[in-house]
Amino acid sequence: MSDGERGGSFHVGVIGTGSWGTTMAALTCANAPTTLWARRPELAQRINEERSNDEYLDSFELPEALVASSSLDEVVTTADVIVMAVPSHGYREVARRVAEHLRPWVPVVTLAKGLERETQQRMSEITAEEMPGHPVAVLTGPNLAREIMGGQPAASVVAIDDERIARELQRLFTRPALRVYTNPDVVGCEVAGVVKNVIAIASGMARGMGFGDNTRATLITRGLAEMTRLGEALGGDPATFAGLAGMGDLIATCSSTQSRNNTVGRRLGEGDSIDEIVESTNMVAEGVGSSPSVLDLARRNGVEMPITEQVVAVCHEGRTAPDALGALMERDATSEVE
Template sequence: MTTRSSPGIAVGVVGAGSWGTTVAALTSANATTRLWARRPELADEVNEQRTNTRYLPDFTLPEQLSATSDLADIVRTSDVIVMAVPSHGYREVAREVAEHLRPWVPIVTLSKGLERDTQQRMSEVTIEEMPGHPVAVMTGPNLAKEIMAGQPAASVVAIDDPRIAGALQRLFSTPTLRVYTNPDVVGCEVAGVVKNVIAIASGMGLGMGFGDNTRATLITRGLAEMTRLGLALGGELGTFAGLAGMGDLIATCASTQSRNNTVGRRLGEGESIDAIVESMNMVAEGVKSCPSVIDLASAAGVEMPISEQVVAVCHDGRSAKQALVALMDRDAGSELG
């Protein structure tokens, strides 16, 4: 695998939401890149107007980036496939991609969610549906609009093959995006999933009118939950203090650009989860993934009280105020326990 220094490489990005489009824009600076959009009219907009107004209004896409609605064509001609598909539809698209893959093409997953029925991470789904292909995860504090605006940021590419990790690092790096490598795929994915759940809790605090003390408490105790689950599932401790863990958690809990934080804020203000989800044009992964997080935690014998309350609010009809009361009524033990 090569990068712009050997310009023959072709990257196919599957999924034209905000983050998929952003990553396609990044890689188009380093390699020939095509973006797959499910809707032909969106592919036409990217090609003809250099915009994706549904997901990234106010941004102009690079001239060298092209788009198509022909999934088979983009997969057959790509040397790297980037999967930018939400977790609830990931397996279906992965299965279709697998029909057209050439041997040994690396797969990079961007989705920070769990499959509801199996509780599998997206790398696990990828391995099942695309056996024989190296699988990497790209994650970190990467709010799409800030990356598109060229604001300085950093990301992580997780894969246990150092040669492929280095090649992907070069592929995704730009002058304003610093990309690190990490062999801990499990830890990076668990962190990416759990931070969305904690961001909903953080948003609920904001929506109820609480300030920085509340947010700091939810972030730090959420980090503890994330770390406990990640270690129980085989992740490495250092991952959770890094970009995939603490970094992404802070960005998602603090930013009004975060869909999960926005869901939580609106829940805290008293809106129903059904009305909130209906009004959004992009998936808030934490809403869909939080029951799977609790299922994983239960199987691993890990306590996750904040995540449990997010499930209760998003799926069981509990109010944000009732969830806060339940958290504050818990016995306070050792912080390090």
């Protein structure tokens, strides 16, 4: 993003047509020419001709300025900024394909809030491996796609340790109803985004079992403690976890019925199996796949994460939600500040 590319003249390529990728493309196209990559040609055609993506954002009309394409080459080679809106389980494969067409030094912004199962790597780490030499930023915060598309006031964080690029990206993503802050703490922002999805599953389980605000507040607060412990162990700034990327996103995801992870947890609490839940939705709940990786990271770094342990047990080991809650309540009492 050179000086000559400022002021909206540079092009943005958004990779992925899920709810959040489509939403971000709808926002950035007001500030810069934006092309949204769709894996399926028929979806790209529907976005261009009907101005809709009903699979993920039904009832919302997309801006006329937004262009969609099924040609990854076309989207990437013309882009001065790439936004990766790809779920964590397929992120590396798509990143590798994007890298084949990417011009030197183009910044890459990741939106996915997950970890790669095999390596426990964050998306910025995968990006650095697959696209070496490119500045990598993370966009995160309490950003439920449908509320953002509806123009409801919200705030987000763009994390990168290069202040100049941070300011450019801040300008790109800012809209009248979306306030964007900068933060140099990429590690902390990513860890927060990953762990909050796991805690949201636990919060949803409590709701599904019929428990009220006290239970959910307890899970959110103790979940924040788990997030902070892991984030600090991995090099994150403690202040990040009290901000939008940490506490803000955690509250939104644990409280909203729009949250995929919260919804998965609710259904688990109501007695549905994880297989039934996964088969019944086209949405990706990152916390399900990321929870074992989060637990692996925690154990590797000597960090205790009891809520995460129970989410893994329910999602991957066949434990019931009531048994998981019972295991948490039966733990030895300790100091809150330890």
